[in-house]
Amino acid sequence: MQTLPNRLETPESDDVFDLRDIPAHDKWTGQSGRGQSWTVYCGSSLSVLQKMPDTRIHCVVTSPPYFWLRDYGVEGQIGLEERVDEYIDAITDIMNEVRRVLRSDGVAFFNVGDTFYSGKGQSQGKDGKSKKRRFGLRAVDKSGGLGIGLQRKSLIGIPWRLATRFVEAGWALRSAIIWHRVNRLPEHVRDRPIRSYEFVFLLAKARKYYFNKQSLLDKTIEEDMWTIPAQPRKVGGLDTAPFPDELVKRCLDAGCPKNGSVLDPFVGSGTTVRVANAMDRSGIGIGLNREFCEHAAKSLQANAKCF
Numbered sequence: 001m002q003t004l005p006n007r008l009e010t011p012e013s014d015d016v017f018d019l020r021d022i023p024a025h026d027k028w029t030g031q032s033g034r035g036q037s038w039t040v041y042c043g044s045s046l047s048v049l050q051k052m053p054d055t056r057i058h059c060v061v062t063s064p065p066y067f068w069l070r071d072y073g074v075e076g077q078i079g080l081e082e083r084v085d086e087y088i089d090a091i092t093d094i095m096n097e098v099r100r101v102l103r104s105d106g107v108a109f110f111n112v113g114d115t116f117y118s119g120k121g122q123s124q125g126k127d128g129k130s131k132k133r134r135f136g137l138r139a140v141d142k143s144g145g146l147g148i149g150l151q152r153k154s155l156i157g158i159p160w161r162l163a164t165r166f167v168e169a170g171w172a173l174r175s176a177i178i179w180h181r182v183n184r185l186p187e188h189v190r191d192r193p194i195r196s197y198e199f200v201f202l203l204a205k206a207r208k209y210y211f212n213k214q215s216l217l218d219k220t221i222e223e224d225m226w227t228i229p230a231q232p233r234k235v236g237g238l239d240t241a242p243f244p245d246e247l248v249k250r251c252l253d254a255g256c257p258k259n260g261s262v263l264d265p266f267v268g269s270g271t272t273v274r275v276a277n278a279m280d281r282s283g284i285g286i287g288l289n290r291e292f293c294e295h296a297a298k299s300l301q302a303n304a305k306c307f
């Protein structure tokens with residue numbers, strides 16, 4: 001098995017900010033072949049962010065755990081709350097910290113999908129093939145309606161519930177980009193259209209911010225509708241629900257200057273940090289699941305040989 005790079009129990013400084021302020025978490029750090037730093041912290045996003053200094057990050061590209069889509073099998077995970085407002089609160093708390101660590105000219109790209117409410121019953125769908133498979137989850141609760149009086153089978157409206165809270169908390173919602181997933185997830189339904197898109201919210205901290213509009217004109221037909229195939233769900237044998245490299249690339253081309261610093265508070269397999277390094281940006285990721293963090297660190301180390 002490959003040795004992981006520079007796992008530091010005693011943090012030292014790097015070129016993004018002083019890591020001595022963040023002593024309580026395991027982390028891996030290294031440099032891309034082109035001299036850009038990368039760091040992966042293992043811990044709950046909120047607690048790691050709370051230890052980061054203000055206004056250092058140029059750009060955030062992230063996708064949180066979706067409501068009741070997967071069980072990542074780790075204590076403290078977000079996504080399996082019994083009430084919608086608990087989920088919205090947990091993500092909003094993290095995005096408040098994200099806003100604090102973002103520079104005043106920084107932006108965040110926030111990709112999120114929706115969930116249908118299944119009503120009372122079992123949260124885990126039957127799956128004869130694998131007990132581990134995490135795809136049969138259903139949003140259920142004991143009281144009914146997920147605390148907001150939903151009818152069974154209703155789409156919950158998670159993206160807009162989140163966006164509304166973000167705006168109330170001080171973000172400026174500058175765009176609701178549609179990510180048209182060409183090879184969408186399989187759905188076997190007869191009484192509604194199959195879903196083929198998700199949102200990527202563009203959030204700004206202040207009225208004026210860095211934005212390279214030309215990159216959109218070069219790359220897209222519709223500026224706010226990005227047709228990008230979804231990445232295969234499994235990366236290195238792990239089901240981290242990665243988003244595609246191309247999605248991150250478009251965000252960084254538009255929202256992060258060269259040599260800028262990029263953060264992903266839900267780093268998963270490390271897509272954001274890896275793509276940031278490949279595009280001459282430094283990257284910081286936070287993940288709760290140790291296995292995923294180790295995988296991300298390994299792939300970043302391997303990547304360092306390419307870039």
Ligand SMILES: C[S@@+](CC[C@H](N)C(=O)[O-])C[C@H]1O[C@@H](n2cnc3c(N)ncnc32)[C@H](O)[C@@H]1O
Pocket residue numbers: 043044045046062063064065066072074076077078240241242243265266267268269270271272286287288289292
């Ligand atoms: C949708 S996935 C992110 C996938 C990532 N964009 C990629 O390309 O691999 C969400 C991730 O958030 C992690 N997660 C769940 N709760 C968390 C928490 N409280 N703090 C940090 N990460 C958390 C999950 O383990 C999962 O890896």
